[in-house]
Amino acid sequence: MTAAGSRIVAMGHYQPSRVVTNDDLASTIDTNDEWIKDRVGIAERRIAGAESVADMATYAAEKALAGSGLAAADIDMVVVATCTSIDRCPNVATRVAARLGIAAPAAFDLNTACSGFSYGIGTADHAIRAGAARNAIVIGAEKLSDVTDWTDRKTAVLFGDAAGAAVLTAVAEGEEPGVGPVLWGSAPDKGDVLKIEGWQPYIQQEGQIVFRWATTALAPFAREACEKAGVDVSELAAFVPHQANSRIIDGIVKRLGLGPHVVVPKDLVVSGNTSAASIPLALSKLVERREVPSGAPVLLFGFGGGLTYAGQVVRCP
């Protein structure tokens, strides 16, 4: 049965318990708290111990499912956005489904690096509109600590581990869709500026080029995502961008012309850059703290390796 659209009914997130501060990093590499806060805006990050990508994805999805009022048996699609799952097969999505007792969902992983959650929400929304699914779990889960060179001062200070999840359901007849059209794309000519390649893979990036692209190219796309949803930028209650760098967030906010009434989380201060997990993690915390009213328009916008980008306006669950 096709549907007029989907909406997010619940969020959940998981972070490892181990906190690594900037001072902790400064004890092993040539860096310091002031430098990191000034350039990136991160004070601390959570680093996984024994938890795998699938473990973190499962814990986040479990919370989202519990908050949704749906049962495992109702879920017919599981999508996991990740670029750090070292295990290639089975995929993370089927691991999560098995752990949650979801019997026979369409289950797949998706890799567009840090923009993955918005790609996943877009893909699940399309499946629901087409009648290929009714209730989907979309997860962003990353264990960047597995692909970080802990001796490289340029990258070791940037990343963290986490997972965030959303439960999407088809809207009832006559109900307004709560997930706006996705705006997605890429700049494949810039593929080499952000890589996790080789074996053992380590993340490498050309920070200045990524920063320039993110602060100049993305605001028009974010604006276009709002236009597709029929929402004026001034009507947004919140803007949840990928949490890569505080100065990138400030740059996009400035170019979008967002007023001070718009909630713009900077969860990276306590979580670092968690790639595809960063948007659902930040959104889940906003929902948990009731910082945005239910039903209010929130612009999600992810960007990262590929280079790829995607965003959409969603109604806050």
Add this chain to the structure above:
Amino acid sequence: MATREEITSGLAEILEEVAGVNPDDVAEEKSFTDDLDVDSLSMVEVVVAAEEKFGVKIPDNEVQNLKTVGDAVSYIEANH
């Protein structure tokens, strides 16, 4: 055509706005990072603002060659 002095003073305005540099400190021989304390990301913001102000294109691979204010003035002078 802007003169070197005009370009330098235009850059000084940008440096003040983007990185809080005192315009009196800006001179051609000054290094952006060592003398004016402009970090690598602020340097990108300076370049983007300079492109708009002077109507030039400063490609990504050119940014690392702009070590001093004079380097930037020469590039802008030759390309705008």
